[in-house]
Amino acid sequence: MNTLFMLKIGIFGAGHLGKFHISNWKEIEGVEIIGFYDPNEETAAEVSEKFGIKHYPDMDALIDEIDAADIVTPTQFHFPICEKLLRKSKHIFVEKPMANNMDEAKNILKLVNEAKVKFQVGHVERFNPAFLALKGRKLNPMFIEVHRLAQFNPRGTEVSVILDLMIHDIDIVLHLVDSGIKNISASGVSVMTDTPDIANVRIEFNNGCVANLTSSRISMKKMRKTRLFQKDAYIGIDFLEKKTEIIKLRSDGDEELFSFNIETPNGTKTIAVENPEILNENAIKAELTSFRDSILNNTGTLVSEIDGYLAMEVAHQILAKIEHAGLEKINSENVLNTP
Numbered sequence: 001m002n003t004l005f006m007l008k009i010g011i012f013g014a015g016h017l018g019k020f021h022i023s024n025w026k027e028i029e030g031v032e033i034i035g036f037y038d039p040n041e042e043t044a045a046e047v048s049e050k051f052g053i054k055h056y057p058d059m060d061a062l063i064d065e066i067d068a069a070d071i072v073t074p075t076q077f078h079f080p081i082c083e084k085l086l087r088k089s090k091h092i093f094v095e096k097p098m099a100n101n102m103d104e105a106k107n108i109l110k111l112v113n114e115a116k117v118k119f120q121v122g123h124v125e126r127f128n129p130a131f132l133a134l135k136g137r138k139l140n141p142m143f144i145e146v147h148r149l150a151q152f153n154p155r156g157t158e159v160s161v162i163l164d165l166m167i168h169d170i171d172i173v174l175h176l177v178d179s180g181i182k183n184i185s186a187s188g189v190s191v192m193t194d195t196p197d198i199a200n201v202r203i204e205f206n207n208g209c210v211a212n213l214t215s216s217r218i219s220m221k222k223m224r225k226t227r228l229f230q231k232d233a234y235i236g237i238d239f240l241e242k243k244t245e246i247i248k249l250r251s252d253g254d255e256e257l258f259s260f261n262i263e264t265p266n267g268t269k270t271i272a273v274e275n276p277e278i279l280n281e282n283a284i285k286a287e288l289t290s291f292r293d294s295i296l297n298n299t300g301t302l303v304s305e306i307d308g309y310l311a312m313e314v315a316h317q318i319l320a321k322i323e324h325a326g327l328e329k330i331n332s333e334n335v336l337n338t339p
Contacts, residue, residue, distance in 0.1 A: 007292055010066035011036040012059070012081050013073035014047040016155060017095065021072050022051050024285040031292055034065045063088055068118070068295060070288070071095060075159055079104035086111035093291045095122040096171070097163050098308035102316055105309050112305050120291045120301035121308030123171040125224075127286040130237050131172070133244045133276040139176055139235070141228040144211040146173070149219035152192055160195035162188075162315050162322075166215035170318075171303070171311040172226065179207035181314070188322040191218050201318050246274040 007030055011022055014036050025033050035054035038044045044055040056062035063069070063084060068091035071081050079099045085092055086108070098121045099105040112119045125131060146169045183204040188196030198216040205211075224239035233248035249271065287303070294301045 005296060006030060006032045007295060008032050008034050008065065008067045010034050010056075010062045010069050012038075012062075012069055012071045013077075014038040014043055015040075015072070018072035019047065019050075020284055021070055021288065022047065022053065024282065024288055025070070026051065027285060028289055028292060030296060035062055037062050059084070063090065066090060068092065068291075075163070076100045079108065082108055083111060086115045086117065089115045089117055091118040091291075091295050093120045093122065093288065094308075096167055096308065097121075097159070097312050097315065098305065099312065102312065105312050109305055109309055118291070118294045118301055119305040120287070120294065121303045121305065121311075122287060123168060123303045123307065123311065124283050124287055125168045125172055125239055126175065126303055127281075127283040127290070128239050128242070129278045129281045129283070130239055130242045130244045132281070133278050134235065134237070137246075139228065139230065141176055141230045141235075142207075142209050143229040144173055144176070144209070144213075145227040145229075146211065146213040147223050147225050148213075148215045149221060149223040150217045151220070151222060152197075152218045160188075160193075160319060161197050161199055161215050161217050162318050163312075165217060166199060166201070166213055166318070167311050167315050169213050169215070169226065170314050171307065173203065173211045173213070174310055174314065175307070176228070177205050177207070177209050177211070179205040179209060182206050184314070184317050184321055186318045186321040187325060196319075196322055199318070199322065203314070242278050244276050244278060246272075246276065248272055248274075 009025055009031050011018060011025070011033070014022065015038070018036070018038070022033070022036065025031055033053050035056045036047065037056050037059045038047065044057070047053070048055045059081070069081070069085050071078055071092065071094040073081065075097055078094055082092055082094060082099075099108055108119075148165050148169055150165060181203060184201065186199060186201040188199040191197040197218050199214070201213045203211040203213070222240055226237045226239065228235040228237070233246065236245040238244070290302050293299065
């Protein structure tokens with residue numbers, strides 16, 4: 001890393017998640033926070049006082065002072081801010097989804113290619129310690145089961161549960177499965193908003209892998225679990241509790257927690273259970289640090305604009321499937337009062 005150069009960062013959006021980003025940027029070496037932009041005067045005053053950084057009421061003035069931007073605004077503002085930045089050749093980190101619709105996403109791809117800058121999308125689960133614990137291991141899942149459940153929170157409901165929650169898992173699945181998509185089927189239910197709040201999706205890949213994804217933002221409990229099934233192995237990833245478990249046929253050199261024998265039609269098999277080491281890392285800080293490194297070292301971003309676009313493309317295919325099937329609207333009072 002080039003330690004002689006201080007990367008000048010500007011933050012766009014200082015709401016709930018924006019504050020977390022500012023806090024993490026202040027801990028990252030090789031970075032100078034020039035300031036932030038937020039149109040809410042009350043939020044701006046609070047953030048400026050709390051973090052001791054300058055508020056720019058004029059977005060363009062901040063853009064002129066920085067090398068790179070961190071966009072943490074509501075989704076509908078991603079494209080217009082990205083467009084301004086890219087036309088001035090600024091590096092960009094933008095929260096997921098990268099744009100509000102596919103036309104905007106396509107325009108971003110074109111502008112990034114023209115600007116020749118680094119662009120990273122905030123799919124933070126790629127940096128979750130439970131997922132990183134599998135780095136370097138051979139993963140070839142043929143069946144994937146995903147559950148992402150959250151309690152209702154009005155924040156983020158400007159988009160469907162597909163673009164709010166499930167898109168995290170879409171990105172993970174696309175990252176894991178090295179194959180094109182053969183078919184998508186989906187169903188969704190609107191409960192608290194006018195867009196799907198609960199959805200179940202089945203993605204069939206050309207290589208035979210099948211992924212079942214369930215997301216809900218009106219659950220009574222939180223859950224973020226992914227289960228991978230591949231030849232001779234089961235892998236469980238708990239993104240919420242930061243735990244990973246591998247159960248597989250034992251081979252020489254395995255560092256399993258314990259093992260046991262089972263009888264099969266092909267004879268006795270030894271099953272090994274392993275819990276890989278989970279590092280105590282801050283996923284947001286890790287993704288922002290990787291963005292810094294891609295700029296200072298002139299390397300590719302770990303979650304590129306192409307990754308962000310592909311996740312959006314699948315998410316919008318899912319939304320189209322749900323719309324075509326007819327989104328069912330359930331009376332929220334009846335749901336919440338059901339025993």
